[in-house]
Amino acid sequence: MNIDGLLIDLDGVIYQGGKAIPGARTTLEYLEKQDIPFRCISNTTRKCRQTIQSQVSGMGIDVPLEHIFTPPLAAVTYMRQNNKTRFHLLVTGDVDRDFAGTGAHVSQSADYVVVGDAGDNATYNTINTAFRLLMDGAELIALERDRYWMAQDGLALSAGPFVSALEYATGKTAILVGKPSKTFFDLALTDMALPPGRVAMIGDDLFTDVGGAKQAGMTGILVRTGKFREDLLHKSTVVPDMIIGSVADVPDILEG
Template identity: 55%
Template sequence: MDIDGVLYVGDAPVAGARETLAFLEEREVPFRFVSNTTRRSRRSIAERLAGLGYRIPADLIVTSPVAAVARMRERGQRRCFLLTTGDVREDFEQEGIAVAEEDVDVVIVGDAGENFTYDRMNAAFRLLENGAELVALEKDRYWMGGDGLMLSAGPFVAGLEYAAGVRAEVMGKPSQAFFALALREMGVSPDGAAMIGDDIFTDVGGAQAAGLAGILVKTGKYREEVVRRSGVTPDLVIESLAALPEYL
């Protein structure tokens, strides 16, 4: 399951979502939360969900920063330039990855919000020109904030790709490796799992490309006209996560 737009929208929990999670737990249906949210560490995501009435342990949350840390450690990389906001750097530093401004192995871009300034983008561009690799924690186009649609990291990643003539490796959805990470934790195969999200491209399309069923909820960023133009056909469309038990 996605988190933002599925469990909550803005600062409000989705009605009936907590009951659906209880339903799954009672029937011992395994689940994980796979999120492209890059403004918070995995720990603070769990804390925020607790504030919304959800009791979700941090180890059930699979995030793209955690995947990026694993990627760097596998390749023996120890220094990164981090273009994000919030406390997400905690996920890197607690695993021994130095967040630096120069001599880095990787430029890592998430949803940086107001930190997407010309100076920060230009600093990232120069590091890429000097040989650093480009990693996108997510490449979503936009997300639903409390006061309307908000630009996500995707447009800024695309700008860096264009300027530096490189291609970003995407850590979060719709990366097949990212879905595979969550599946391994649950011990299930793609054909025995479904992804539930509000993004027709990264959630539904990405999941289907990885061999999972894709379920689209009409909460969060859902827009009928976007779905109609997407070329992606969900396996199921439901009003919200609250409706899921009807189909299990």
């Protein structure tokens, strides 16, 4: 394969259920040794990159911080590209750390309102503050727009419903910087300084990973780990460029 760089999904490809997938560490060490550019990507909007790095390190896998790419980093890159860095965050967890040093976190006259999974921080007052900033001219950036997710105590609303509410109230369309948007993949490619035709995305999600990557002009490789489902593969209109057993097969593919 004529591949110069890789985007590799973390959950379901590098680790699963809190444990490293066999061969993941060896593959990442191979990429480092061969000086092959790669980014480990995650769609989470509750954890900063340092927390993700620490989590993966606890599984015995060392990933350099600069090799982790997430929607918050995509948002930072997008804002810098547009030379506008006055932003207002509606998020939770420690994800705000990824925005440190980017510009000014403001409550008025913002260039962007950045919305992620805000959890209990999504109150009437915080959402109304975001609404007012948008009505005053700010643009809306959505780190993700999933409808819901499975929390420890059951289903929980994600960022999507709040992004949609702000779009409806303001008449604005959010700029999505998480998977599967082309913007996310374009920004990740910019971070690696590589064109899409020379990069492959390795993921376990046929639609978010493979489908999104192919729409961005990349090679889409599906692994049979994580959330892989054989029945979806046969029903889907998304056709992977390659299907492999796991990330452990990557060195052989690159050398083949």
